[in-house]
Amino acid sequence: xxxxxxxxxxxxxxxxxxxxxxxxxxxxxxxxxxxxxxxxxxxxxxxxxxxxxxxxxxxxxxxxxxxxxxxxxxxxxxxxxxxxxxxxxxxxxxxxxxxxxxxxxxxxxxxxxxxxxxxxxxxxxxxxxxxxxxxxxxxxxxxxxxxxxxxxxxxxxx
Amino acid sequence: xxxxxxxxxxxxxxxxxxxxxxxxxxxxxxxxxxxxxxxxxxxxxxxxxxxxxxxxxxxxxxxxxxxxxxxxxxxxxxxxxxxxxxxxxxxxxxxxxxxxxxxxxxxxxxxxxxxxxxxxxxxxxxxxxxxxxxxxxxxxxxxxxxxxxxxxxxxxxxxxxxxxxxxxxxxxxxxxxxxxxxxxxxxxxxxxxxxxxxxxxxxxxxxxxxxxxxxxxxxxxxxxxxxxxxxxxxxxxxxxxxxxxxxxxxxxxxxxxxxxxxxxxxxxxxxxxxxxxxxxxxxxxxx
Amino acid sequence: xxxxxxxxxxxxxxxxxxxxxxxxxxxxxxxxxxxxxxxxxxxxxxxxxxxxxxxxxxxxxxxxxxxxxxxxxxxxxxxxxxxxxxxxxxxxxxxxxxxxxxx
Numbered sequence: 080x081x082x083x084x085x086x087x088x089x090x091x092x093x094x095x096x097x098x099x100x101x102x103x104x105x106x107x108x109x110x111x112x113x114x115x116x117x118x119x120x121x122x123x124x125x126x127x128x129x130x131x132x133x134x135x136x137x138x139x140x141x142x143x144x145x146x147x148x149x150x151x152x153x154x155x156x157x158x159x160x161x162x163x164x165x166x167x168x169x170x171x172x173x174x175x176x177x178x179x180x181x182x183x184x185x186x187x188x189x190x191x192x193x194x195x196x197x198x199x200x201x202x203x204x205x206x207x208x209x210x211x212x213x214x215x216x217x218x219x220x221x222x223x224x225x226x227x228x229x230x231x232x233x234x235x236x237x
Numbered sequence: 238x239x240x241x242x243x244x245x246x247x248x249x250x251x252x253x254x255x256x257x258x259x260x261x262x263x264x265x266x267x268x269x270x271x272x273x274x275x276x277x278x279x280x281x282x283x284x285x286x287x288x289x290x291x292x293x294x295x296x297x298x299x300x301x302x303x304x305x306x307x308x309x310x311x312x313x314x315x316x317x318x319x320x321x322x323x324x325x326x327x328x329x330x331x332x333x334x335x336x337x338x339x340x341x342x343x344x345x346x347x348x349x350x351x352x353x354x355x356x357x358x359x360x361x362x363x364x365x366x367x368x369x370x371x372x373x374x375x376x377x378x379x380x381x382x383x384x385x386x387x388x389x390x391x392x393x394x395x396x397x398x399x400x401x402x403x404x405x406x407x408x409x410x411x412x413x414x415x416x417x418x419x420x421x422x423x424x425x426x427x428x429x430x431x432x433x434x435x436x437x438x439x440x441x442x443x444x445x446x447x448x449x450x451x452x453x454x455x456x457x458x459x460x461x462x463x464x465x466x467x468x469x470x471x472x473x474x475x476x477x478x479x480x481x482x483x484x485x486x487x488x489x490x491x492x493x494x495x496x497x498x499x500x501x502x503x504x505x506x507x508x509x510x511x512x513x514x515x516x517x518x519x520x521x522x523x524x
Numbered sequence: 525x526x527x528x529x530x531x532x533x534x535x536x537x538x539x540x541x542x543x544x545x546x547x548x549x550x551x552x553x554x555x556x557x558x559x560x561x562x563x564x565x566x567x568x569x570x571x572x573x574x575x576x577x578x579x580x581x582x583x584x585x586x587x588x589x590x591x592x593x594x595x596x597x598x599x600x601x602x603x604x605x606x607x608x609x610x611x612x613x614x615x616x617x618x619x620x621x622x623x624x625x626x627x
Contacts, residue, residue, distance in 0.1 A: 200596030231452030
């Protein structure tokens, strides 16, 4: 990941925080330190693949070629890595994405309804070169695909 | 601490000058020199990237690297500059306290004019970038100037760029010795090595255009300003040409100049004139 | 004040294709500001997409989701003119919601 902190966008960050402050707080009084309802607190704390998997689904996965993971080979910038997951499996209830080399392994986890197509596109931060693991929960079982994404130092110094 | 300018012409400058018969340009031939420079400059890049349509030169690294292009196309499905664009449109259309608006300061009400900037103001004898023109408009109408580099300046220039999308750069150098001098000063800046790394703009964006510098792909200088202002993933926010010039100066371990410094305006003038014919691709996204 | 949520929802035959962009810093808590102090974590935790009383997608995010976060997905159903409600809640309890129209 580019060391962007030396070019810190203080003004933009402060302006954004002010905006969000204006939006107020819903259903919480005073200091809101509780996490959003339903948010998998424990899963997001984990620092290994195995622990994240355990907290998310509590069962092992099998690698499946029916899960398609699209990621760049070399990220143009570790701050914004486009990731797409899709699958031909049926009965998909959840898709999660792990980045084991990140400080916390779980990046995102999506819950699908029975009307939702089993595919997700998102943009993730990667701290350094790492595998990206897509987990698909379908019919009560977990299927996975994994690809390595290289994250390099930017060229311009930074 | 002053800049130690080690003025050295690079190979490409030699190429351009040799194309002119090896003589240093006399002031009287300034316009002819500039036209010849532009021809040689574009010929160099068309030769370096033979299959690239002129329109693609505004896409920088994405024009010359397929893998990066794929990521860019993904991000462009819903560009992160969307918020800035909306903010800019609203600001552009909001009248000043005195009832006038930006439209009163620009040709065609400011719509579809970005590709003509920078211009040369023969009244004040200086290069006027779009950013400078925006602030001159504000000051003339009793408003405080906007800070350069990011924020509202980037949002307004994003909107104005969007109205010029696909319009080719159309930069004019008037037949005025001061304009020619500004163009020449911009050219000299571009080819001059500076700072601890002893790089010139040309070192990366001419000599090594299309190649990697660590993880980055170096954009060709031709069309390099067409995508501004940009949402740069590295910044996580919008940035104008000033932002990139000052940050690049720092990153090359060279003293950054203040935004809109005459030296920066002159090099923007030079680079934009060199890119005549390349369509505007801004606002844009970059790594 | 303009919403922080941009939605492009397009009815496409039997399915609706959705793309959403949300303006949010998604601060991880690992980055320092120009004074050298850590910027505290501030990121969206959940985003819900609701159509006709049914939640068609719940996104659970951590700080590894990029700034100004993006989502792309599709669901069966939805017609032009329908409303798609999108709501986010972040780790500081802040929230925003928008009722987007399916095109």
